[in-house]
Structure formats: C-alpha cells, structure tokens
Amino acid sequence: MLASLSMVIRAGKRRVTQLNNYLRNLFNNCWIEIAFRWILGITFIYASYYKIMSPTDFAKVVYGYNLFPEVLINPIAIILPFVELISGLSLLIGIYPRSAALIINGLLLAFIFILTINIMRGYEFDCGCFSTKKTGSPKLMVARDVIYLIMGLQIFLFNGVRKGCIIRVDRKT
Amino acid sequence: MQWNKIIKEMIFLLGISIIFAFTVNFFSPAGIALVGQWDESLGVIATKAKSDVFSGELEIKHVKIAKQIYDSDKAVFVDARSLENFENAHIKGAESLPLDQFDNLIEAFKEKYPADTIIVTYCLGRTCDDSHRLEQLLFDKGYVNVSVFIDGYQGWKAEGYPIE
Numbered sequence: 001m002l003a004s005l006s007m008v009i010r011a012g013k014r015r016v017t018q019l020n021n022y023l024r025n026l027f028n029n030c031w032i033e034i035a036f037r038w039i040l041g042i043t044f045i046y047a048s049y050y051k052i053m054s055p056t057d058f059a060k061v062v063y064g065y066n067l068f069p070e071v072l073i074n075p076i077a078i079i080l081p082f083v084e085l086i087s088g089l090s091l092l093i094g095i096y097p098r099s100a101a102l103i104i105n106g107l108l109l110a111f112i113f114i115l116t117i118n119i120m121r122g123y124e125f126d127c128g129c130f131s132t133k134k135t136g137s138p139k140l141m142v143a144r145d146v147i148y149l150i151m152g153l154q155i156f157l158f159n160g161v162r163k164g165c166i167i168r169v170d171r172k173t
Numbered sequence: 174m175q176w177n178k179i180i181k182e183m184i185f186l187l188g189i190s191i192i193f194a195f196t197v198n199f200f201s202p203a204g205i206a207l208v209g210q211w212d213e214s215l216g217v218i219a220t221k222a223k224s225d226v227f228s229g230e231l232e233i234k235h236v237k238i239a240k241q242i243y244d245s246d247k248a249v250f251v252d253a254r255s256l257e258n259f260e261n262a263h264i265k266g267a268e269s270l271p272l273d274q275f276d277n278l279i280e281a282f283k284e285k286y287p288a289d290t291i292i293v294t295y296c297l298g299r300t301c302d303d304s305h306r307l308e309q310l311l312f313d314k315g316y317v318n319v320s321v322f323i324d325g326y327q328g329w330k331a332e333g334y335p336i337e
Contacts, residue, residue: 055198055205059220060300063211070211074220077205082194086186099182 026154033158036151037091040104043148044088051081065114083107091155094165101155108149115142213299217323231308231320233293236332239322243334248291251311253303254326264295264326265335272303275310283314291318298327 026032051058059077062068068076083103090100119138198204206221216234233239242248243264250267252259259269268286270278286292292311296303304321311319322329330336 052197053203055201055203056220056222059205059209060218063218063300071208073211074205074207074209077220078198078207079191079194082190082197083187086190086193090186096182096186099179100186102179103183103186 027157028160030158030160030163033155033160034163036154037094037097037101037162037164040101040148040151040155041088041090041092044084044104045092048081048085048088051077052085055081065118067114067117080107094162097162097165098156098158101152105149105152105156108145108152112142112145112149115145217299217302217305219302233320233322234324236324236328236334239293239295239324239329240332240334242291242293248293249286250322251292251294251307252326253294253296253307254301258297258326262326262330262336264329265337267295270307272307272310275307279310279314288315289318290316292316293320293322295322295325295329298325299323301325 055077058081059073062073062076084107087100087103087107090096091104115138119142202223204223209218209220210216211218216232233242243250250264251270252263252267253270253272254263255271256269256274259267259271263269268282270282294304294307294311296307304323304325308319308321326336
C-alpha cells in the first residue's frame with residue numbers, strides 16, 4: 001500500500017518537474033520573447049496614438065473612471081500616452097527591454113485594477129484603451145490585459161540572449 | 174537580477190516620456206492645461222485645452238433660468254446630441270442639430286430660423302461640451318443670440334420639466 005502510494009507521489013513529482021522544465025523552456029524561448037516583445041510594443045504604440053492626438057478626449061475618459069483626484073486628471077492624460085509610446089518603442093526596437101517590460105507590466109496591473117474596480121462598482125464607462133470612442137466590454141478588456149501581462153512577464157523573466165535588440169540588458173546574474 | 178540597473182533604466186525611460194509629454198503638450202494645438210476644471214458643481218468639466226471654445230458669459234448655469242427662457246416661448250432649444258439620443262428623449266419642442274451632422278443640416282436650419290433667433294443649445298449635461306461647440310458653429314454661421322444651457326438634458330429631466 002505504502003509502496004504504491006510512494007510510486008504515485010514519485011510519478012506526480014516527475015510530472016511536475018516535466019511541466020516546470022516545459023514552462024522554463026517556453027519562458028526562455030528567444031523566438032517567443034521577440035514575438036511577445038513586438039506584439040506588446042506595437043500594441044502600446046498603437047494605444048498611445050489616439051491619446052496623444054486627442055488629450056482632451058482621453059482626459060474625459062480618465063475622469064469617467066471616477067478614481068483620480070481632479071488635479072491628477074490632466075497630468076495623467078498628458079504623461080500616460082507617452083509612457084506607453086516610449087515603453088512600446090523600447091520593446092519594439094529593443095532598448096532596455098526588461099525595464100520597458102517592467103513599466104508595461106506596471107501599467108497593465110494598474111489597468112486591470114482600475115477596470116476591475118469599476119466593473120465591481122457597476123459603472124458604465126469607456127475604457128479608452130485604444131481609442132477615445134466606445135470600446136468592447138470591460139470584462140473582455142481585463143482578460144486581454146491579463147494575456148498582455150503574461151507576455152510582459154515572459155519578456156521580463158526571459159533568461160537568454162535577446163534577439164533584435166539595439167541596447168540589450170544581458171543575461172540575468 | 175540587476176535591480177539597480179533596471180531601476181536606472183526605468184527612470185531613464187520614464188524621464189524621457191515625461192519630457193516628451195510636456196514638450197509635445199506645450200507645442201501641440203490640441204494641448205491641454207496642467208490642471209483642468211473637473212468639478213461639475215462649478216460648471217461644465219473641461220481640460221482647458223487650447224482649442225476650447227468655452228465662453229462662460231454665454232452659459233445658462235441654472236436650470237430654473239433655462240425654464241424661464243423656455244416658458245417665455247421666445248427661444249429655440251437646440252439639441253447637440255446624436256439623433257439617436259434626441260429620438261430617445263429630448264426637451265419638449267427642441268430642434269435636433271447633432272454636432273457631427275452640422276454641415277449637412279445647417280442650411281435647412283437657417284431657412285427655418287433667421288439669424289436673430291434666440292437659441293439655447295444643450296447636450297447631455299455638465300460632462301459634455303458639444304453644446305459649446307455647437308454654439309461656436311452657430312456663431313460662425315451668423316447667429317448672434319446663442320447661449321448654452323450647461324445642465325443639459327439630464328439637468329432638465331432631473332427637475333421634472335417637459336420632455337418628449
């Protein structure tokens with residue numbers, strides 16, 4: 001009885017190790033890293049475009065979240081689109097990709113937090129993610145941001161030599 | 174992990190972003206003020222952008238005054254919201270002149286209402302500025318007696334005044 005139980009535990013451990021190795025290989029695949037970097041980079045550059053072109057509309061979206069003090073609404077509307085643009089460009093052309101990914105992960109966590117709060121409050125609002133016009137359902141926006149966050153984590157935790165970088169952070173030490 | 178290096182790089186990227194942001198905002202015609210007007214009790218919310226067309230003097234800031242003007246039967250109330258919103262419900266007797274349809278509809282409007290008509294524009298309420306933009310467009314077309322009812326449809330409805 002004990003012998004068979006220990007066999008089951010050992011088999012379970014083997015599977016966990018296999019899964020760990022599989023995930024580690026996936027997280028350290030340089031092609032996946034560059035694909036995620038480009039996807040996130042292009043997405044954030046695109047997301048910044050409407051906000052930069054129309055800061056007034058974006059400020060109203062920020063106001064619509066009903067979470068920020070009045071004095072912060074305009075500064076957020078001015079600065080946030082450029083943080084998205086510069087971080088997106090950094091990922092795309094590979095300038096300090098790990099740091100850019102960390103900034104983008106921070107933004108994504110903030111977006112998920114803000115969207116979730118407003119979903120829980122039952123507010124009707126525009127997310128203002130890609131345009132200042134009405135976008136999709138907030139729940140879908142959260143799901144999409146979680147997927148982006150996983151991509152951002154892969155870029156941040158990547159432990160190999162990055163491809164297509166102008167200025168690269170070298171391997172983790 | 175080289176956290177010191179990462180933090181320095183992040184400060185560099187964020188610093189560049191902030192410098193770019195304020196520089197572009199300063200020179201862009203769409204630029205906004207550093208602090209906006211976001212208190213609805215003080216009037217229509219606004220970023221105080223360079224392109225803003227607000228003229229506080231021409232605003233009707235109290236619903237009761239709007240009602241007095243309405244009751245005098247001397248003014249035409251003009252709804253700047255979309256046709257869809259107008260058709261859902263609007264101030265009784267109001268004309269629809271959606272901002273995005275202005276160029277298509279203004280000629281018919283001009284035929285119906287001469288340039289000295291007293292016009293009161295409105296939109297949803299203090300969170301929209303379409304009524305101000307419509308006011309500006311009507312001024313440009315030669316209308317001289319235009320004012321903006323800033324509490325808009327929501328303020329009117331909240332007071333229980335006639336809608337249809």
